[in-house]
Amino acid sequence: MVWEFIAILSSGLFAGAAVYISLVEHPARIECDTQVALAEFGPSYRRAAHVQGGLAAVGLLAGSAA
Numbered sequence: 672m673v674w675e676f677i678a679i680l681s682s683g684l685f686a687g688a689a690v691y692i693s694l695v696e697h698p699a700r701i702e703c704d705t706q707v708a709l710a711e712f713g714p715s716y717r718r719a720a721h722v723q724g725g726l727a728a729v730g731l732l733a734g735s736a737a
Contacts, residue, residue, distance in 0.1 A: 678733035685726040692719060 696715065700708040 674733045674737035678730050678737055681726045681730035681733060685723055685730060688719070688723055688726070 700711060703711075
């Protein structure tokens, strides 16, 4: 029961982060100047990769355990 909850929670957070990036961050960067968008992309991508990678790993492990 606990593993199922953790798997569902992590997959929901992963999906929410993906939707936020697709619907909010990407359109906002497109409206910016190219230099601003490039300056923001690197740090933002690194942070998002760590968060989404961690959530995917937790979801995989918890789903496998469930």
